[in-house]
Amino acid sequence: MPTLAERRRINRKQVQRLRDDERAIEIPPIADKKRRDAALSSLWNFGHAYFSAKFYLDPAPVHRELCESLDKIIRSGGQECDVLPRGSAKTTWMEISVIWAALSGLRKFVVLVCGTGELAATMLDRIKAEFEANDLLLADFPEVCFPVRELEGIGVRAKSMTL
Numbered sequence: 441m442p443t444l445a446e447r448r449r450i451n452r453k454q455v456q457r458l459r460d461d462e463r464a465i466e467i468p469p470i471a472d473k474k475r476r477d478a479a480l481s482s483l484w485n486f487g488h489a490y491f492s493a494k495f496y497l498d499p500a501p502v503h504r505e506l507c508e509s510l511d512k513i514i515r516s517g518g519q520e521c522d523v524l525p526r527g528s529a530k531t532t533w534m535e536i537s538v539i540w541a542a543l544s545g546l547r548k549f550v551v552l553v554c555g556t557g558e559l560a561a562t563m564l565d566r567i568k569a570e571f572e573a574n575d576l577l578l579a580d581f582p583e584v585c586f587p588v589r590e591l592e593g594i595g596v597r598a599k600s601m602t603l
Contacts, residue, residue, distance in 0.1 A: 464602045465590050471579035479580070483511040486540045487533065490576045494532050503529060510537045514546050535567050543581055 470476055479489040484507040488495070502524060509520055514537060524530050534552060541547040554560035570577060571588045578585040591597045 465587060467586050467603060468582045470582060473580075476580040480540075480544050483507045483514070483533075483537055483540050486544075487536045490574060490580075491532070491536055491570075494536075495529070500528075503533070506530070506533055507537075510534075514541045514544075531563065535563060535570075538567055539570060539577075543577075543584060 475489055479486040484504060487507065506522060506524070509522070510533065512518065513520060522530075538550045538552050541550050552560070552563060554563060568588075571585050572593070574585070578589065587598070587601060587603075590601065
């Protein structure tokens, strides 16, 4: 017959095993490797593959120029100042470029500068929402999006999450 101390030790091990099982997640496979590879080849391809719902008008030549410029800056560095009219998808393309830069591995850290703290918080919330709710991103980038979804909006859960 086990002693009280031994029973407690066994019980602690069983509880720990249950907790470990609850924290462990299994990353699903990539749904469409071809689409992912094509999208990672350029910012333009990435934007239109995963964010087509954001573009309700046909693209203008200025959009392709903006994407080519951002693509080059993300890959090689640099800076540029573009002035485009209201409603020309500047903010949308900036948010998409931040996501692409991070997911493609071209940049470890991405800095997005905004005019106000309120605008910065709004843009950050929209970027985070894409990782949490964009089903195409989840399908092709499960190694990033799946753990984010498993957090269910509670960031502190990341501390104990295991794969």
